[in-house]
Amino acid sequence: MRDDGLTRRTGRLANRLTGKPAKNCLYTHEVSDTKHAEMMNYEPVIGLEVHVQLKTATKAFCGCANIFGSRENTHVCPVCLGLPGSLPVLNETALKSAVKVALALGCDVKHFTKFDRKNYYYPDLPKNFQISQYDMPFSENGKMDIRAQDGVKRIRVKRVHLEEDAGKLIHPESGTESLVDYNRAGTPLLEIVSEPDLHTPEEAYVYLTDLKLILQYLDVSDCDMEKGSLRCDANISLRPAGTSGLGVKAELKNMNSFRAVRQALEYEIKRQAAVLEEGGSVVQETRLWNEKKQLTLPMRSKEEAHDYRYFPEPDLPPFVISAEEIDTIKKELPEMPAQRRRRFMEAFGLCEKDASTVVASKSFADFFEACLELYGQPKKIVHWLIGPVSFQMNTRGQDMAELRLTPAALTELIDLVETGKISQLAGKDVLQEMLESGKSAGKIVVEENLAQVSDAGALLAVIQEVLAANKKSVDDYKAGKENALMFLVGQVMRLSRGKANPKTARELLVEKLRSL
Amino acid sequence: MSISRDDVTYIANLARLGLTEEEITHFQGQLEGILAYVDKLKEADVHDVEPMTHALDLKNVYRKDVPVPSLDPRSVLKMAPAVQDQFYKVPKVIE
Amino acid sequence: MKLHGLTAWELRLRFQDGSAAPADVLSDLKGRYQAVEEKVRAFARPPHFEEDVSGSSSGAGALQGIPAVIKDNICRQGDPTECCSRILKGFVAPYDATVVEKLKKSGALILGKTNMDEFAFGSSCETSCFYPTRNPWDLGRVPGGSSGGSCACVAADETIVALGSDTGGSIRQPASLCGVVGMKPTYGRVSRYGLVAFASSLDQIGPITKDVRDNALVLSVIAGHDGRDATSVDLPVPDYLKEMEKDLKGMRVAVPREYFVEGIDPEVREAVTQAKAKLGSLGVTFGEVSLPHTEYAVAVYYIVATAEASSNLARFDGVQYGLRVAAAPEDASALIGMYKQTRDKGFGAEAKRRLILGTYVLSSGYYDAYYLRASKVRRLIREDFDKVFKDFDLILTPTSPTPAFRLGEKTDNPLSMYLSDIYTISTNLAGVPAMSVPCGFSKAGLPIGMQIIGRPFGEADLYRLAFHYEQNTSWHKQKPKL
Incomplete structure (x- = not known):
């Protein structure tokens, strides 16, 4: 049971802050200015009752x-x-x-x-x-x-x-x-x-x-709240901070997403705090979350x-x-998320953030491990999954399965980038093309002629052209301006439509400039 | 064991029986009589006796998780006092 | 003798030698129905004698071509199954009970459904929403209940065999009052799938027949494991017809002293005493025993059975089938009002009384004092039987304390009606098999039955005793004058 003196004390505090008489009524947003005081005075006590349909x-x-x-x-x-x-x-x-x-x-x-x-x-x-x-x-x-x-x-x-x-x-x-x-x-x-x-x-x-x-x-379980295969009711009461008793609780129902559970609880904390602040008492009842109005209301049927x-x-x-x-x-029992996170960190050297991100979706983590079977570089795979692959999932609004990407297809792409066959930049475009056409990375690279050019003979022609067209930069470089080299490399990349291996292009340029 | 009218009304509500005032009076008396009779159970020594809720000591009776055909809904919906499409229809449930 | 007066066994022989055909039996039964049904009122609704009997005498089923009737609480696809209650008006079962499947498979011809106390709540067949059934031996008397319709139907030769259900004596008590043979098998011996539940932990379906051999024949058809009933037991079904022929030498039968005390009609006591003497002459040895918790049986039964019933009958609410009565103007909620009005108009007084009692004993604050305590005493009752069966093969008692009582005699006093089951309910609580066999007549010409109780799954022993007794008596051959 709540200590009466305490209730009166917090009630007076609330009255002083709001300047309003205590009233036992439905909370409205008027009292938000007391939020700070509420949060200091009360500790919410929350229990959840989750119903899960087994598939x-x-x-x-x-x-x-x-x-x-x-x-x-x-x-x-x-x-x-x-x-x-x-x-x-x-x-x-x-x-x-x-x-x-x-x-x-x-x-x-x-x-x-x-x-x-x-x-x-x-x-x-x-x-x-x-x-x-x-x-x-x-x-x-x-x-x-x-x-x-x-x-x-x-x-x-x-x-x-x-x-x-x-x-x-x-x-x-x-x-x-x-x-x-x-x-x-x-x-x-x-x-x-x-x-x-x-x-x-x-x-x-x-x-x-x-x-x-x-x-x-x-x-x-499918755990799909929209389909109702996972449902959650919440019990919530407030108690004066630092005490261990339990206040009168309300049961919250009708939340259709985890976000709604959080919102309903946030609302209910404010509502109950306002009731208590104003000297009232919380009624033990079932309240329904109204998503549209963003508030909880008592059930209409008489319980x-x-x-x-x-x-x-x-x-x-x-x-x-x-x-x-x-x-x-x-x-x-399969490996649980927490164990898997730990293993990803310990065995593959992933940082906690990356490991958590990968583990947060079972299909994502399974995909990661399937890629590892084919390609032994965990960090590179994670980089691709968290980066370009997640980007594609988000922009397409698809999950891993809907993306129809196979571990073999992704690791082929990663390998093309890592062995310098195509540039990192081209790789992202290839991924998009793979998802759109279903073609393999290798095929796209050939068809689109995206292979990175590292062959000196092929690059020299481009370099000659760049040097001929940019006399001023050549002169600047010769005069000791290192920046000019960057510009010239960029020109080579531009002229090769991104296919030139930047490292090779740079080495060849330096060699050429020296010989001029 | 004395049974009040309120007791009978409470129980009738739990059992969803809309009893008339006469019925309440009638059942109040009869329930009292029957409960007085069953009160003799208080004499029995049930110390350390496990309740027996099944006539047999069967355990672990399962069914395999294999689908069998469902009913043709028409065979049951045709008996329903009120339907709409293939739904059963009831007076509005207020939540 | 007309064919309708014969037993299934006798008919089988006639079908085999070609001296009669199922169609002839149906035709005879139809005539019999037209002659006597108006007086007896054994059926819940008119039966159908137009079964397709082509080839039915040539099949190899144990009941090939044998007409049968079933109690109105057993589902048969396409047939009304109303438990003789207004609330189930118009409910047509969309599936067959397992016993119905088995009867059909054995070649039996199911004529129709018999009258019963509403939802099997009663011992006189007077709580049927249709009409009371009358005792064929004295139309001013009850046939007993709740399977009064099935028993009267057999006694009046309106069928060859019948099925009933027994929750506290509902097969045995009317069998005794009507002078026929009725068996309540061990709980779990016969599938309950398709039997409209009264008290799930007590209910069993069993055969009602003109003699012991037919009873054994029908039980061997309907017994056995069923995957759709989790309380059905996976044990082989003995060959009852063969087992019952073994002689009685060395059989030890107990007589419990608690069953021969106050309330027993002297004529009933005398008939059972005579039966005992007859059995003694056939090699049976007797011993007196005590079943000390017998005095609590009726109290335990009325708590456990009504508690389960209050839950089992909650589904009759006007939503999916049966009666629906709209809320009254004074009802606050249209839905709850619909429930209450439907159930108020749909159930008879005895059903309401039991639903109230059952709801009460489970309700908050009373569960421990009533339901839980009753469940504990139930175990003591079971242990009483276990102890006796260490030293004895069977127990012999009267089936009912009195022969058939007059219509209306006990309707105003529920407790006195409940006490007419005093000898039969312990066996349902314990789950053990028990049967009633005719063992005499009162001076007024009313049948008297004796009850044989056995070990779990010991039905063969019951039949053995009953069969030899019947072979040496002629009670079962007597017919009511209708």
Whole structure:
């Protein structure tokens, strides 16, 4: 419970700063001038509840295809529609994927686990209960080390449990009805609950980013917030800085991107601080993030006391996960992003920034390693990936897969540049041409006649021409002006349309000038 | 065990049963009677007894992650009280 | 004798020697239906006698050409499956229950669905939303329930065999009251896929037949593992017909003293005592035992069964199928109002009573005192059986404390109705198999049944005792006068 004296004290402080009487109302942006004071007085306490759809071939408890984007109510059967008489049977792969995630998050995977029914009425819930896990989740006590602004922070993961997703509701703007599509109903869903160890919206953002990366590395989910395969709710309360109690929390829902989570938390910190500053008290409630208006609003429907009447799911016998099974799954776990980052730094001498950039996308890091198999110069590859390749991805708005670049094609290009066949400058144009035409670098170089000219015979003709056309520069050089040489090299490059090897051109020029 | 009208109303709401006042009175009395009867369970010594929630000691019953054909949605949608396209239609859900 | 009065086994022999064909049986049954159904009202809705029987006597299935009926809570594709409840009005199952698949595969001809207590909530068949079924032995009396329709149908020779479901005695109690043979197999022996769930951890489907041999025949068809029911057990199905013929020498049968105390009708006690003597003469040895937690069984049952039912029946809400009633003007939310009105109008009084009780025992603050405690006592009840089965092969008890009671006699007193299941519910809680076999008649001419309880998956032992008893008695051959 909050100390009353403290609330009054901070309340008076707020009144002095805003000059307004305390009021218990919806926060509006008027009080932004108190932000500094708020930030000094309160510490946000944030916990995140992340739901992740597992990308199994079939749903959690029936054989319907687990596919997104089909016509409504086409991937349905008696089980996922909850028709009378139907019974659930657990998808073995769903539990295995779930265990993978738990192990990757350092959770204790329980020897014994069971499913429970969570009973509540909602039209997207075909049976009006959800098969979930209550008092014996399959895993607990995990942790994630996130790279926050002020160094690595350990965020505890309270529990990870497996449940079934609900269907999808559509609320047409006009009309008095809602529409229900049960394609999603029964999709295996992981609930990953953090302890309230996050203290800034930025930390929450980093936690989500890192969590998503782990899930992508495990290849168990699409993690696409727009498609709803990853969803996040946040609990947030404020407490006076330097104290350890917990304030009254609000539950935030309806954030459709990590950015929205950060924005909603930022908004909510200001709102709650303003309420507290003005001597009011935060109401425990669920609030929805309104993306358009950039604010949180209380849910319109009157929330009922949650009395979910959990009890063990009688249709599903319990599950025993042996130590051997856990060991087997552990051994099958792919390398996690943090380990991979460390390895890239230690084995390939990448700096932390470069290693982080490469590792931040699994496909990017996989591509990097595939290139390494073909071409043993990690730094050169990273240079190309972070530079020209990323540039192409950004300008095209494509990811690595959509770029349709193969490791062999890229390393061929890098080799052409590194062996002096083409210049660095020409290389970037060749990459663009490769992505556009799908042709190999070697072919483009030949077709476009872009090969760097290092052959003295061929260059001499160009040099003769340049020397003849730039008498003044020749004279300047002879008079000791070194700058003139740079100009003449540039002229050779220009005349050769960039193909001249600048080093060879320079050597030949000096030789020629001396002999004049 | 005494059961109040409010208890019955609360439970009826959880069970989504729109009971009439008469029904509430009726069930209040009957529920009280049944609960008085089941109260005899308090006499049983359940110290150190594990709850039994399944009739069998089965464990680890799985299904392979292999798709099977779904239903033809028409076979179920034709029974629905209200549909629009292939959606089930319900009174508006307010969030 | 008309063909409709024969057993499946007898019909099989006639089909084999060509003295009768399935079409003849259907025709006889149709006549029988027209003659007696108005009095008995065993069916939930008119059956179809127009099954395609071409070639049905030549197939090799165990029930080739044998007419069967199923309880209205078992799904058959294309058939209404309404559990005799208004709330499921118009629900047509888009799939077959596993037992229906198996019946079809065995060559059985499914005539239709039988009447039952709404959602199997009852012991008298009076809570059906359609009409009560009557006991063929005395039309003023109940057939028992909830599988009263299936049992009355068999007793009245309106079918050859039937399937029912048993959550707390719903096959055995009406079988006893109607003078037929009813088996509740071990939990997990028969797939529940396609059985509309009442209490998932207690429900089992089982056969209701005119004699023991038919019962064993039907169980051997419907038993077995099913990948669609996670509580179905992957154990081989014994050859019951062969096993039951083994003699009774050395068989040890326990008689629990808790089953012969207050509340038992003297005629029932006498009939079971006589049966015991008969079995003794066939080589069975008896011993008195105690099942000390029996007194808690009804309380445990009404907590566990209603808790599960409150969740299982939550899906009947007017969204996908069945009845939908719009919100009333006083309802604040159109959606919640729709739920409440639909469920208020859709469920009968007994269903509401059980949904309220089940919701209550799971609700916040009461779970530990009721559901959790009941689940613990349930284990004690199971352990009682385990102990007895260390020394005995079977347990013999009455099936029901009384013969059939009058219609309306117990409808106003739910507890007295619940107590009519007092001998049958322990076995559902324990998951063990149990069957009811006719063992006599009251002076008023009402059938009395005895219950045989066995070890998990020991159905063959039950049949063995029942078969030899039946071979040496003639109760099963008596027919009601209709």
